[in-house]
Each structure stands twice: as C-alpha cells, then as structure tokens.
Amino acid sequence: MDINSPDFIARSKSALNDANLQTALQNLKAGFPSKRRKAMERMPEFDAMRDQAVVIKDKVIENLDFYLETFENKVHASGGHVHWAQTSDEACQTIVDICRSVNAKTVTKGKSMVTEEINLNEFLEKHNITPIETDLGEYILQLRGDHPSHIIAPAIHLNLPQVSDIFAEKHNLPRKEDPAELMQEARDIMRDHFIAADVGITGANFFVAETGSTMIVTNEGNGDLTQTLPKVHIVVTSIEKCVPTLEDLSLFMRLLSRSATGQESAVYNTLSSGPRQTGDQDGPEQFHVVLVDNGRSDMVGDEQQDMLRCIRCSACMNHCPVYSQIGGHAYGWVYPGPMGSVLTPKMIGIDQAGHLPNASTFCGKCEAVCPVRIPLPKLMRTWRERQFEQNLGSAANRWGIRFWSAMVKRPKLYHAMTRFTMPLMKLWAGKKNRLHSLPIGRGWTLWRDLPAPEGKTFMQQWQAQTKQPKQHTDKEMQP
Amino acid sequence: MSRSPYLQPSKNTLTQPKVALFVTCLADAMRPSVAFATVKLLQAAGCVVQVPASQTCCGQPAFNSGDRNNTRLIAQQTMAALEGYDYVVGPSGSCIGMLHQYPELFDETSKDFQTAQKLARQAYEITSFLVDVMDFKLAPNDTKAQVTYHDSCAGLRELDIHRQPRQLLAQMPNIELKEMQEADTCCGFGGTFCIKYPDISNRMVEHKADNANASQVQLLVGGDLGCLMNMAGKLKRQGSNLQTRHIVELLADALDLPALGEAHNTELRSASINLAYEG
Amino acid sequence: MSQARQQILARIRSGLKRGPLSPHQQTTLQQQLESPKRTLQPARAKVTGQATIDDFKAMALESAAELIQLDSLDQLPAQLAALMQQANISQQPLVLADESNLRSLNWASAGINTELRVAQNGDAISLTNSLCGVAETGTLVLHSSPNSPTSLNFLPDIHCLVLQQTNIVAGYEDAWDKVRDGAKSGAIPRTVNFITGPSRSADLEQTLRMGAHGPKRLVVFLL
Numbered sequence: 001m002d003i004n005s006p007d008f009i010a011r012s013k014s015a016l017n018d019a020n021l022q023t024a025l026q027n028l029k030a031g032f033p034s035k036r037r038k039a040m041e042r043m044p045e046f047d048a049m050r051d052q053a054v055v056i057k058d059k060v061i062e063n064l065d066f067y068l069e070t071f072e073n074k075v076h077a078s079g080g081h082v083h084w085a086q087t088s089d090e091a092c093q094t095i096v097d098i099c100r101s102v103n104a105k106t107v108t109k110g111k112s113m114v115t116e117e118i119n120l121n122e123f124l125e126k127h128n129i130t131p132i133e134t135d136l137g138e139y140i141l142q143l144r145g146d147h148p149s150h151i152i153a154p155a156i157h158l159n160l161p162q163v164s165d166i167f168a169e170k171h172n173l174p175r176k177e178d179p180a181e182l183m184q185e186a187r188d189i190m191r192d193h194f195i196a197a198d199v200g201i202t203g204a205n206f207f208v209a210e211t212g213s214t215m216i217v218t219n220e221g222n223g224d225l226t227q228t229l230p231k232v233h234i235v236v237t238s239i240e241k242c243v244p245t246l247e248d249l250s251l252f253m254r255l256l257s258r259s260a261t262g263q264e265s266a267v268y269n270t271l272s273s274g275p276r277q278t279g280d281q282d283g284p285e286q287f288h289v290v291l292v293d294n295g296r297s298d299m300v301g302d303e304q305q306d307m308l309r310c311i312r313c314s315a316c317m318n319h320c321p322v323y324s325q326i327g328g329h330a331y332g333w334v335y336p337g338p339m340g341s342v343l344t345p346k347m348i349g350i351d352q353a354g355h356l357p358n359a360s361t362f363c364g365k366c367e368a369v370c371p372v373r374i375p376l377p378k379l380m381r382t383w384r385e386r387q388f389e390q391n392l393g394s395a396a397n398r399w400g401i402r403f404w405s406a407m408v409k410r411p412k413l414y415h416a417m418t419r420f421t422m423p424l425m426k427l428w429a430g431k432k433n434r435l436h437s438l439p440i441g442r443g444w445t446l447w448r449d450l451p452a453p454e455g456k457t458f459m460q461q462w463q464a465q466t467k468q469p470k471q472h473t474d475k476e477m478q479p
Numbered sequence: 480m481s482r483s484p485y486l487q488p489s490k491n492t493l494t495q496p497k498v499a500l501f502v503t504c505l506a507d508a509m510r511p512s513v514a515f516a517t518v519k520l521l522q523a524a525g526c527v528v529q530v531p532a533s534q535t536c537c538g539q540p541a542f543n544s545g546d547r548n549n550t551r552l553i554a555q556q557t558m559a560a561l562e563g564y565d566y567v568v569g570p571s572g573s574c575i576g577m578l579h580q581y582p583e584l585f586d587e588t589s590k591d592f593q594t595a596q597k598l599a600r601q602a603y604e605i606t607s608f609l610v611d612v613m614d615f616k617l618a619p620n621d622t623k624a625q626v627t628y629h630d631s632c633a634g635l636r637e638l639d640i641h642r643q644p645r646q647l648l649a650q651m652p653n654i655e656l657k658e659m660q661e662a663d664t665c666c667g668f669g670g671t672f673c674i675k676y677p678d679i680s681n682r683m684v685e686h687k688a689d690n691a692n693a694s695q696v697q698l699l700v701g702g703d704l705g706c707l708m709n710m711a712g713k714l715k716r717q718g719s720n721l722q723t724r725h726i727v728e729l730l731a732d733a734l735d736l737p738a739l740g741e742a743h744n745t746e747l748r749s750a751s752i753n754l755a756y757e758g
Numbered sequence: 759m760s761q762a763r764q765q766i767l768a769r770i771r772s773g774l775k776r777g778p779l780s781p782h783q784q785t786t787l788q789q790q791l792e793s794p795k796r797t798l799q800p801a802r803a804k805v806t807g808q809a810t811i812d813d814f815k816a817m818a819l820e821s822a823a824e825l826i827q828l829d830s831l832d833q834l835p836a837q838l839a840a841l842m843q844q845a846n847i848s849q850q851p852l853v854l855a856d857e858s859n860l861r862s863l864n865w866a867s868a869g870i871n872t873e874l875r876v877a878q879n880g881d882a883i884s885l886t887n888s889l890c891g892v893a894e895t896g897t898l899v900l901h902s903s904p905n906s907p908t909s910l911n912f913l914p915d916i917h918c919l920v921l922q923q924t925n926i927v928a929g930y931e932d933a934w935d936k937v938r939d940g941a942k943s944g945a946i947p948r949t950v951n952f953i954t955g956p957s958r959s960a961d962l963e964q965t966l967r968m969g970a971h972g973p974k975r976l977v978v979f980l981l
Binding site for chain 1: 797800802
Binding site for chain 1: 480481502504506507508509510511512514515530532533534535536538540541542543544545546547549552553556560632633636637664665667668669670671672673674675676677678679680681682683684708709711712713715716736737739740741742
C-alpha cells in the first residue's frame, strides 16, 4: 500500500466532509460496539479471560525464539516448509519464488493485512502473477483499485451503490442493486477463480506451536476455498501471532470473535497443518509458512513490546472516537485507529507517521476494550516522547510546551503571569463573558468560543484572604 | 489510561484530616469559584484545608507532549509542594489522574518513586473523595434544575469516577439527573489535541453538544474544566441555551457567578425552572 | 533464507537480554506443549448432561444452521429427498463422503443420485459425517480425511452433515481432544474445520447476508 500518512490532516479533513463515509462510519459506530457488549454480557468470564490472554501472550513473547523454532520443527515434520523474512521485500521475493516454482499464473488470496503491509499484490503483478482477492470486501476494493480502511471489514467505507457500480463496470454484467443479487454475482465469479488458482495465499490469525498449524478465522469461507483447492498453500504470517497449544488457541478463538464483531463465533475457524496427507483427495500438495518480521523482533524487550500481544480484532478502532469520525484511509497506511497509531510509525518511520500517535485525546477507550489489555495511549505517548527528543513534529508546539513548562517550574513567575493576563482576557471578552477569537491556539476559536476567565486568579484571592494580621486567631486558614 | 493501581480508597478515620487542595491550573486561572467551592465542600466534610503556594501545574501538558524531562521536574516540584498532608484533593479527574502517574516517571529504586507512590495513594478527585473516603452528606440545598453529567475520560478510566458524582447529585432533592446518550464518550478536548487537530476535535464536540442538547436539560455538569470549557464554548458558539458548570458549583451552592461563558446568571432556585435573565 | 532466520532469532534474544534458552528451560516449555493444560474456560464450555445437547441445539439454531432430528440413519434418504425437492434440486446429484454409514443407505429408493468424489463447482448439495458438535457455540467440527475431502464442506450450496448426539461435547477444548485422539501417528489432519452456521458476509453496507462463498445452508441431521 502507498504511504499517505504524512497527509493525515488533509485526509482527515476530507473524510469529515465526505457524506458517504460519514454515513458508513455511523453504521459502524451503531453496530460493532453494542454487539461486542452483548457478547460480553453472555460470557461473564470475559474479563478474566482477557487477563489470561495477557499471561499467555506475554509468555509467548518472552520465549518467542523457542516457540518459533518449535513451530518450524512441527511444520517440517508434517511435510511443510517454513521461510523466514526480515523485510517486506524478502517476504515478497520468497512468495514469488514459490509461485514461480509451480508456474503459477493466478493466486487466490484470503484476507491478510500482513500481505497489504508487505505490498504483496503489487510485487506479484510486477512478476506477471495475478493475485485475486477472494474476501468479498477485499475483492470489491481490488476492483476499484482501493485499499482497506478497517482491518476486519475492509470495505466498510463503501456504500451499496458504489458496489453496484464497480460490479457493473468490471463484470460486464447488468447493474444490480439488490445486495443478495450482488453477493450471488460475486459468488459465481469467484468460484471460477477458486478452482483455477495455482496457489492459494492466506494469512493466519494464529499459529500453534504445539502442532505446527495455522488458523484462519472467516465468515465467508473464502479462506477455506483458498487453502483447500490450489496445489500450493502459502500462509503469510507475522512472527508474533503464535499461541502455544490448542487449549490456548481456544481462549483466543473466544476472545477474537466477540471483540471483533460481537459474534459468538466466526462461521469458519480453520486449522491447517501441513500439506495433504496420504489418501486425501483434496488439499494442497505443498504447505509453506512465511514468517514475516518487518520490525517486530525489534519490539521484543522494547518499551513498546506490549503491542506484540495484538490479535488484530479491531475493537480499538471500533470504539475510538477519532477513528469513528475520520475512518481508516485518513491514517494513510495499512493499520488505522489506535493500533495503527502505534504500529505504523514502527514500520514506516515516525517521520512519516508523525501525526498518528498525536491525533488522539488519550481517552483510553481503546485500552478499555482491548482483549489483550494493550496500553495503547501509553504506547502512543512513547512515540510522542521520541518525536520530542528528535525534534520532530510541530516546532511551535514544542516551543509552546517548553514555554509552559518553564513558567510552571517557576511558581512565583507563573502566578505573576496569570495574575497579569487573566484580567486582560476578561476585559477583552467583555460583557459576553466569552472570547470569539484568540491570537494563539486558533484551533480553539475556529470552532468554539472560549469562556472568559473570572479575572482574579484563585491563588491571588486565596492569598489575599489568608493574609490576616498576626493578631487574628485560628481563623487564619479559613476565609 | 488504565485504572490507577494506587486507587485504593478507604474510609477516613481521622477527626480533622489535613487536606492539601490541588487547585489545578485551569481552576486557578479561569474559574477560581470551582476551587473555592471545592474548599467549601472539603471544610463541610470536616477537613482542614490548606493551599500550598508553590503549586502550579500537574505536568500533564508536558507529559502528553512527550517532554519527559520537564514532566519529571514539574512532578518533583509538585510532590514537594504537596508533602505533609493526609490527603491531596482536586476538582479534576485528569489532574489527579496525572498525579497517580507520577511513580511511572521515576526509577523504582529512587526516593522520588517512593514519594510519588505515597502521593498517589493520597490523591483524590473531589467527588470520589467526598463519597468514597469521607462518606459525605450534602447540606440541604433547594437548587432546582434538570442536569446531565459528562463523564470525563481520565476520571472515568483512571480513577473510576462515575458513580460518585451521580450519588452526590442524587442527594439534592430538586435536581433531576437525565443521562444523555454517550455520556462517557470523549468530548474532543484532549489537551493540545483540540488545537492541533481542530476539525476532528470540533466534530467530536459537535456530537457531544448534540447529545447534551437532546437530553433537554438546563444544565450540563462535569468534573473537569478542560472538558467543560470545550463543551460550553461549543454550546455558546451554537447559540444553545444549555448552560455548563463544574459539579462542585452545584454541590456547594456556589452559583453566584454565571455559568461558563454565560453573560448572565440564571436563577436555579425558584419553584419553576426560570430561564429569565436577572439584570 | 537461513540468514534471515538467524538474524530474527538473534534480535529476539538480544531484546530479551539473553542467549538461547537453557536445555532445562526448553525442556520445561516442551513438556508444557506435550501435556497441554486447559486455561480459563467459560462455564458454557463445561456444561454436562442434557445441558450439553440443549445448548448445542439452541446455539446452532441461533447461528442459522438447520437442525433435523432423526430417530435412525435410515430416515436420512427420505429427509434429504424432501429437502432437495423443496429446494428444487431433486435432479442434482448428492455428493457424498465415502463413509460406510452414509454409502450404505438406501439412496436409490429415495430417488437420490449419489456421487462419491471431491466437490466441484456447480454442486448443489453434499453430505458428510462430523467429528463432533460443540455446545458452547453450536459449532460442528469436521476434518479432512481420505474419505471426506474438505471441498465437500465448502463448494456445494447446501452442506448436510450427520451428527451423533453422543458426540456433542461442551467446549472447544473437548473438540481438540477428539481431534488429537483420532490422529494416527500423532499427525492431526491437514484441515480441521470448526463450522458455525452457513457462510455469510456483512461487507455490503454492514447488513448480514448468508451465502458468501461457503455453503448458503448448513443442515445438521441429529441422531
């Protein structure tokens, strides 16, 4: 995916003015949070399970080398292959090499954010291999040359007429408006692709060290047709998606579906282990797992390590008051919302993604709903700290804060300054008792008034009241 | 933004607890009546209140801007100013929440860390202090109004403030609390966020204003001046009649001054709700 | 890409401020993998007795699966014939898993044409067994095998399966135990499917619709 994060302000502005997008975001806000809440109410152990999930994930990270090696051994034992890739390019090259080895012309793809991260489709096309997205939302986006705006509902920013339009244009079939008919059309067209594909590429929601297996979680069944029908199945996963055992996997299956869409369970939770076995009539002849690092091993032992617990459920962005105003494209890259604000600077650099960890009020709703209790505001703050140290971002803001800090560290000077400026502000506000415009911090009065100060500061009044002559008695401390 | 591990309220057993008022920079500069109302409530609860003179700011602006060095220095200064009391109480979940984060600023083996932990355990937002620690009963108060309450984010998520302000409002017989939609959704203030990302912030406060107006009350109250000024500023720019006050103004019967950003004061005492303006 | 492997592992270890785990530490972790322990399970994954069956039925119906109770497997052909007639697919072949309990039923008398093969594009209906049902979410567990190719679970428009009531377990962990038990030579099947209802998508204006790419209907014959 192209990097557009530096344009955050312009993109978020246009998002705020995009009526179609705003309607779509209203639907998201009305849907996912209440569904999640209902699912939580039906499973009273939910919070305790979150605590357990943190324990498991932290243990995996602390022993990640062991679990990766164990996983690799198990995959080999089942007849599969494991490839390690430090960078996007390494991962893409590995995948192209596998495709070339079987003369692949087309590959079907299950939904995978990691493949967006490594820009796989572009790389495949450059090497004359045609990728076909099979998840309905991703397919619609692919037809439009568009990109996901949400990590589990990628086409959430689109409305029905836009889907009708693109299907009519690209499928060369009469335009349909009924969603059931649109879905049938997609189903029919995709079936040919599923059957014809030489290679199927999926992501992995989890991979299991105990058995050398990968799991995909879908509602459509596209991932299953992708991982069953072609001769080769390639799983592209990032290194931290590991869980130790099938028992641990069960816990995460329960947390993921409820945190993501509020479903009791996704329709298809599918475990893949190696290639087809002796006697199997279908299933791939080859099973490959590409383990993608892309900056994650750097985060182990780092102050942002907790981010590696993420199970990509999307609860954070579904509940984020900022995301629900601007949508995912404003963030300018693969991962939007709170989790995107922590990950994106890591992957594309804080110089490019500088706005993301700053465009947050730290309201904390994300952390409150995260199934693995990632302290997202704190992690965003660590990016702000790095920016401050490296003199990145707005110089005006930095100097403003330095000025403020310099003042408040000098109480006498600070109190004198407020004693001086507040009456002026009150005067300026006049009878209306509020200010319509300000010379600094114009962002405030652009959209709202500023209530005027009372005039005298509290410290000023308090000190006046408690300045009693020494003859007075114990009323001194109480005005 | 998670629940402070130092929040362990227990009932006060001291006869005349010595309380340091943490004024907060916004109350000090913009709305002293909030601080005075807080003092009044604390005294009514039986506390001896002092106002350490060298306090200025909790350091949150520096903290959230990534200036950890200055945050530490400000924290050290604040801790020194607030030393030697039974409790530290302030009219802001956000500022008191910041005091609860002081320990994180220091190495766990340092003395500052110990001091910070001690302070965090003593530091309370006013409504939480009155209810959870002092078991306070409000003096009889015939103020009459329909109000709605905005749950400020930091207070809610760091300090568990939700039940306490409502409990106190419930003690006022002529106050009717009508909950608005999304009372606990962020108002869009976020410190420098509203200056740096004004369009997004505006959209958020527009939603908040819509919800507040839709609750059809006379008064919007909350516990944090940042949020309150943000919401009041928007409401007044929109020309809404809805008035905004800090909850302590209501609880302490400190209604002499007009509500935030209002030109006039509104009588909240007559038998019928009267929005006619007084002189 | 063994250089990548080396460097990734090295970076992980340097982040953790240690070298490779000691043999003792590795053995401990290895033993935990070989004797997996259940983590915190919700109560609904630990029900027993009749509750297991009742919960399964309620949750399966909630997921939009269809449940048809049978007294004996012999009733299956007639039931399927009725279903196929209602769906206007009586002329279509029923693609069957090559399992003895299914193969041996009297399909001819019900006028059903059966084919024992992998599923193909255009197949209207398939029939398989199932490993077990899971009460906590009304989930069916199936797996690949020489006699029951996975495509039977996904390509046809209607997927029918047989579930023995005695094979209904409470929670996912019980199902995984069954998967492990059934695995010969320690290898679990290539594909294990946990299926909860028919295929669906909410990608079109966030309204849920059935029948995205997997089966549009999931029919459970309960014995």
